[in-house]
Amino acid sequence: MFDEMSVEGGTTRPPYARVEGWIADSGLELLHKRSAEAEAIFRRIGITFAVYGEGGDPERLIPFDLIPRVFSAAEWRRLDRGIRQRARALNAFLYDVYHRGEILRAGIVPERLVYQNAAFQPAMMGVEPPGRVYSHIVGIDIVRTGEAAFQVLEDNCRTPSGVSYMLENREIMMRMFPDLFGGGGVEPVDRYPDDLRKTLEEVAPPACKGDPNVVVLTPGPFNSAYYEHSFLADLMGVELVEPQDLFVDEGLCWMRTTRGPQRVDVIYKRIDDDFIDPLAFRPESVLGVPGLFNVYRAGGVTLCSAPGAGVADDKAIYTYVPEMIRFYMGEAPILENVPTFRCADPDQCAHVLAHLEELVVKEVHGSGGYGMLIGPRSTAEQRAEFAKKLADDPANFIAQPTLDLSSVPTLGPRGIAPRHVDFRPFCLVGKSMRLVPGGLTRVALREGSLVVNSSQGGGVKDTWVLTE
Amino acid sequence: MLSRTAENLYWMGRYMERAECTARLIEMGHRMAMVPGSWSDDEWRSVAAASGSADLFDKDAAITDAAILRTLMLDLDNPSSIRSCLRQARANGRAVRNALTRDMWETLNEGWRRLDEVDVAGAQRDLRTLLDWIKGRAIMFRGAASTSMLREDRYDFLLLGAHVERADMMLRLLDVKYYVLLPETEVVGGGRDYHQWTSLLHATSALRAFHHVYRGDYSPWKIADFLILNRAFPRSVAFCYDQIGHFLDRLARGYGQRHVCHFTASEMIARLGDLEMGEIFQQGLHDFITGTIATTRRLNAEIYRAYHF
Numbered sequence: 102m103f104d105e106m107s108v109e110g111g112t113t114r115p116p117y118a119r120v121e122g123w124i125a126d127s128g129l130e131l132l133h134k135r136s137a138e139a140e141a142i143f144r145r146i147g148i149t150f151a152v153y154g155e156g157g158d159p160e161r162l163i164p165f166d167l168i169p170r171v172f173s174a175a176e177w178r179r180l181d182r183g184i185r186q187r188a189r190a191l192n193a194f195l196y197d198v199y200h201r202g203e204i205l206r207a208g209i210v211p212e213r214l215v216y217q218n219a220a221f222q223p224a225m226m227g228v229e230p231p232g233r234v235y236s237h238i239v240g241i242d243i244v245r246t247g248e249a250a251f252q253v254l255e256d257n258c259r260t261p262s263g264v265s266y267m268l269e270n271r272e273i274m275m276r277m278f279p280d281l282f283g284g285g286g287v288e289p290v291d292r293y294p295d296d297l298r299k300t301l302e303e304v305a306p307p308a309c310k311g312d313p314n315v316v317v318l319t320p321g322p323f324n325s326a327y328y329e330h331s332f333l334a335d336l337m338g339v340e341l342v343e344p345q346d347l348f349v350d351e352g353l354c355w356m357r358t359t360r361g362p363q364r365v366d367v368i369y370k371r372i373d374d375d376f377i378d379p380l381a382f383r384p385e386s387v388l389g390v391p392g393l394f395n396v397y398r399a400g401g402v403t404l405c406s407a408p409g410a411g412v413a414d415d416k417a418i419y420t421y422v423p424e425m426i427r428f429y430m431g432e433a434p435i436l437e438n439v440p441t442f443r444c445a446d447p448d449q450c451a452h453v454l455a456h457l458e459e460l461v462v463k464e465v466h467g468s469g470g471y472g473m474l475i476g477p478r479s480t481a482e483q484r485a486e487f488a489k490k491l492a493d494d495p496a497n498f499i500a501q502p503t504l505d506l507s508s509v510p511t512l513g514p515r516g517i518a519p520r521h522v523d524f525r526p527f528c529l530v531g532k533s534m535r536l537v538p539g540g541l542t543r544v545a546l547r548e549g550s551l552v553v554n555s556s557q558g559g560g561v562k563d564t565w566v567l568t569e
Numbered sequence: 570m571l572s573r574t575a576e577n578l579y580w581m582g583r584y585m586e587r588a589e590c591t592a593r594l595i596e597m598g599h600r601m602a603m604v605p606g607s608w609s610d611d612e613w614r615s616v617a618a619a620s621g622s623a624d625l626f627d628k629d630a631a632i633t634d635a636a637i638l639r640t641l642m643l644d645l646d647n648p649s650s651i652r653s654c655l656r657q658a659r660a661n662g663r664a665v666r667n668a669l670t671r672d673m674w675e676t677l678n679e680g681w682r683r684l685d686e687v688d689v690a691g692a693q694r695d696l697r698t699l700l701d702w703i704k705g706r707a708i709m710f711r712g713a714a715s716t717s718m719l720r721e722d723r724y725d726f727l728l729l730g731a732h733v734e735r736a737d738m739m740l741r742l743l744d745v746k747y748y749v750l751l752p753e754t755e756v757v758g759g760g761r762d763y764h765q766w767t768s769l770l771h772a773t774s775a776l777r778a779f780h781h782v783y784r785g786d787y788s789p790w791k792i793a794d795f796l797i798l799n800r801a802f803p804r805s806v807a808f809c810y811d812q813i814g815h816f817l818d819r820l821a822r823g824y825g826q827r828h829v830c831h832f833t834a835s836e837m838i839a840r841l842g843d844l845e846m847g848e849i850f851q852q853g854l855h856d857f858i859t860g861t862i863a864t865t866r867r868l869n870a871e872i873y874r875a876y877h878f
Binding site for chain 1: 572664679820877
């Protein structure tokens with residue numbers, strides 16, 4: 102196992118020197134005290150994710166761990182290049198599949214995976230989104246397994262969430278431990294909301310002549326990520342709207358205000374495609390803004406991300422991203438994928454079935470850590486059940502080796518111990534590309550656990566990128 | 570501003586005000602219950618009526634204080650109960666987080682589930698503490714708004730809602746207690762009347778202010794004058810309407826447009842300015858009160874139309 106703070110033999114890796122000194126100087130008692138304070142602050146501010154209908158507290162906190170996760174400047178340089186490269190390739194792929202489909206004709210990605218994909222939107226064929234951008238906020242989940250071994254676990258092209266934690270975690274660390282940041286050793290992340298706003302303004306539609314009016318579209322307070330929606334709207338200084346606040350008239354999109362209707366140019370949508378326009382996507386839905394998609398297609402409003410962007414972040418498509426990078430950009434991928442078996446391929450499927458207890462099998466469309474089998478932790482019964490599902494519909498699954506995820510020291514009730522982490526940076530794509538040095542580190546708080554999802558007992562950490 | 574945001578703020582103002590007024594009503598009822606010989610369940614019935622919840626009580630059975638606390642303080646099925654109001658105010662706040670300052674949000678958010686843990690027996694036991702806590706929430710919220718909010722349309726809608734609610738509560742209280750103030754009231758003089766009158770002042774936290782202005786001369790006439798026409802007393806109908814007019818005017822200046830609601834409000838303000846208590850009694854106190862309740866209701870609907878709620 103690769104621990105990011107101390108390598109075998111107990112020497113501390115240089116990026117963690119400051120953190121190690123701080124832990125030693127503070128002592129466990131103070132850290133526990135500060136940890137309780139941090140929780141009280143999060144609770145008071147209301148930084149929660151909502152879980153309605155399960156009983157218990159409907160608004161829960163994601164556990165925050167005080168001990169930061171650190172990248173050196175050199176590590177970040179490589180990550181930065183790799184993330185940008187991948188975000189560019191994913192957008193090129195999306196443009197391609199909704200236009201000429203070159204990568205399909207070249208036989209690199211099977212047509213079936215695209216055209217029969219639930220996230221593929223036929224209505225998007227031939228649509229020309231401003232700047233040819235489909236996924237404006239690309240969240241790329243990255244894991245580390247060794248000193249130089251970074252691998253991409255998953256792409257999120259629709260509405261990756263968690264960036265509010267990146268910002269709030271840093272805020273709270275700076276508030277509680279100002280000395281840690283003395284001397285400017287850590288790259289700031291607080292320009293993210295400005296970057297996001299600039300990105301969204303850059304993709305204003307052709308119909309917009311003056312300053313674009315940007316809004317954040319949320320399903321409402323019962324959505325689990327509602328806090329983040331409202332937080333981002335607030336920091337960008339734009340309106341947070343719900344579908345019923347919007348309407349379509351004369352080929353444009355408007356919001357209802359106390360002064361009467363006001364034009365809307367760019368919608369940062371945090372709603373699933375299915376629910377944005379009942380006329381275009383799901384007629385039985387009572388949600389959404391009737392006619393919105395037509396306005397979008399005619400260049401009257403920009404939707405971010407574009408409907409249908411999800412076809413690029415499915416786990417079956419994921420396996421082809423390194424090939425996309427080669428195909429569209431003629432470059433070698435800077436960040437590799439986790440080696441992945443495509444169960445759609447009969448040989449690979451047979452291999453997966455024979456090695457279930459070593460592999461992690463995931464549903465192609467699953468998310469949040471649901472619908473997966475972690476081989477080494479499974480019972481024979483669970484494996485048998487999963488093998489049946491797999492045999493019934495092999496194309497619905499991929500499999501990966503269980504990864505030896507890197508760990509970072511984490512504060513628990515019984516002291517500090519290593520816990521596994523992953524990393525989600527947020528790459529912004531407009532006319533130009535922006536990436537703040539940092540992201541969200543998620544940590545599996547249970548000993549030995551590899552599942553970092555907040556719905557399954559994961560926590561979060563502040564993520565540092567050190568200055569040169 | 571989004572119309573939904575304006576509506577949310579307007580109702581947040583109303584809910585917080587309603588929670589506080591209801592707490593004050595319960596306090597009054599509780600106080601009356603301690604006066605020897607004066608008590609009847611009529612008092613609780615008027616408290617229920619003033620808070621708009623009269624229909625929730627059986628007309629033929631006596632109302633106990635346990636039933637009052639259950640319905641007016643704790644019952645989530647009653648949208649006007651204190652617990653419902655505090656929850657609803659917070660839900661509105663959560664829905665328009667961006668329109669609130671952090672101070673305001675924190676006062677809405679802190680302890681919003683406290684009443685979840687209280688049952689009727691607990692409420693009876695700790696009544697004064699709970700009522701003080703509820704009033705404290707409303708006062709802190711108002712203070713947070715007043716010291717941290719930009720004076721823009723958001724503030725105007727919040728305060729507009731608060732004053733419409735306050736006027737409405739005062740009018741409903743007068744509506745159920747008007748007979749106490751009639752000069753020809755059947756039982757004249759004696760300890761019971763004294764308590765009836767002062768209870769009205771108690772319910773509106775006006776006892777000391779009244780002393781200050783009228784030096785303890787409790788005549789029904791003066792009490793009615795104080796609660797309806799006194800422009801300096803912050804819970805009087807006239808004061809609330811002055812404030813309603815003020816915030817509506819600010820909106821009209823900001824948006825460059827006057828609506829029907831502006832005319833209704835200024836008409837009412839002018840009327841309250843011209844009237845004297847003598848005229849009101851001559852015309853009939855009860856008619857005046859029901860007429861003003863109807864106007865306030867109409868004003869609420871006109872505000873809805875003007876700002877596309």
